[in-house]
Amino acid sequence: MRVRTAVIPAAGLGTRFLPVTKSVPKELLPIIDVPALQLIIDEAVGAGIDHIVIVNSPNKPSIEAYFAESPEVLAKLDASGRSDMADRMRAIGRDVKVSFVYQHAALGLGHAVGCARDAVGDQPFAVLLPDELMGSSELLAAMCAVCIDTAGSVVGLKRVPMDDVSAYGVIDPIGEVDANGVVAVRDLIEKPAVADAPSDLIIIGRYVLTPDVFDAIDALKPGAGGELQLTDALRVQAAGRPLHGVLRDVRRYDTGNPVGWLSAVVELALEHPRYGEAFRAELERMIGRGPV
Numbered sequence: 012m013r014v015r016t017a018v019i020p021a022a023g024l025g026t027r028f029l030p031v032t033k034s035v036p037k038e039l040l041p042i043i044d045v046p047a048l049q050l051i052i053d054e055a056v057g058a059g060i061d062h063i064v065i066v067n068s069p070n071k072p073s074i075e076a077y078f079a080e081s082p083e084v085l086a087k088l089d090a091s092g093r094s095d096m097a098d099r100m101r102a103i104g105r106d107v108k109v110s111f112v113y114q115h116a117a118l119g120l121g122h123a124v125g126c127a128r129d130a131v132g133d134q135p136f137a138v139l140l141p142d143e144l145m146g147s148s149e150l151l152a153a154m155c156a157v158c159i160d161t162a163g164s165v166v167g168l169k170r171v172p173m174d175d176v177s178a179y180g181v182i183d184p185i186g187e188v189d190a191n192g193v194v195a196v197r198d199l200i201e202k203p204a205v206a207d208a209p210s211d212l213i214i215i216g217r218y219v220l221t222p223d224v225f226d227a228i229d230a231l232k233p234g235a236g237g238e239l240q241l242t243d244a245l246r247v248q249a250a251g252r253p254l255h256g257v258l259r260d261v262r263r264y265d266t267g268n269p270v271g272w273l274s275a276v277v278e279l280a281l282e283h284p285r286y287g288e289a290f291r292a293e294l295e296r297m298i299g300r301g302p303v
């Protein structure tokens with residue numbers, strides 16, 4: 012048995028990135044020359060996922076357009092001998108099944124995941140927030156393995172300085188993190204004051220959930236911000252069955268706000284095999300002092 016399906020909630024309003032998100036979904040903002048969403052799908056595929064369910068809003072048709080065939084562009088690329096790019100274009104969505112479901116009002120992350128119930132069925136599934144980029148598939152792959160081993164849901168964790176915990180969901184761990192980075196979770200606390208925080212382990216935007224979470228989602232009442240919160244459904248799960256966290260020192264970018272997105276683009280551009288060298292020279296020229 013393995014985790015094969017991943018849900019990517021992409022129906023939010025993206026208010027932290029207005030005005031661009033008025034017409035361009037933040038999930039499609041470019042990380043150099045690829046939409047952030049593509050990097051999220053690549054991460055999921057790298058962890059063994061072969062079915063992606065995108066929870067979209069009817070107001071964001073450009074997300075579906077990204078997966079549509081583009082015969083005119085392909086013909087032009089083929090005719091002009093740009094076969095590398097033509098191959099890249101043909102590969103979009105080819106190695107993985109991509110389905111769409113709709114959330115008609117942005118009622119919160121818990122509600123968005125609940126919209127994928129029929130598409131997921133009665134099996135464990137991953138959830139990847141598309142505005143958090145991770146450096147690799149390793150965290151998600153480890154989380155999928157822990158879900159199968161423990162028959163319980165799993166959250167992705169990162170350790171942060173204690174002073175930073177108040178911006179995040181924090182876990183209350185049972186015991187220590189083991190040598191594989193796995194820890195049992197007693198409870199989850201949303202944005203605690205530093206003095207009240209039960210640990211310095213924050214929940215990052217990766218989850219692997221058992222399908223009983225859908226019943227907990229159906230029973231949700233509006234929580235923080237009047238939204239139906241996924242964290243509240245996980246607290247219900249934690250009270251009744253094992254919930255674990257997997258800790259990794261991942262490089263994580265929050266591309267849902269301008270500074271996080273800029274940081275991701277600049278750092279990844281500096282490492283880019285094709286554009287990195289030229290971009291580094293340009294950045295050094297702009298900054299006008301020592302090497303970047």
Ligand code: UTP
Pocket residue numbers: 020021022023024025026027028038066114116117118119120122123140141142267
């Ligand atoms: P965020 O809270 O980061 O996204 O949700 P948002 O609400 O779009 O952004 P801001 O806060 O207004 O700037 C994380 C992910 O969950 C999706 C979002 O699209 C985002 O990718 N989401 C959020 C939904 O699909 N539906 C919702 O009701 C809320």
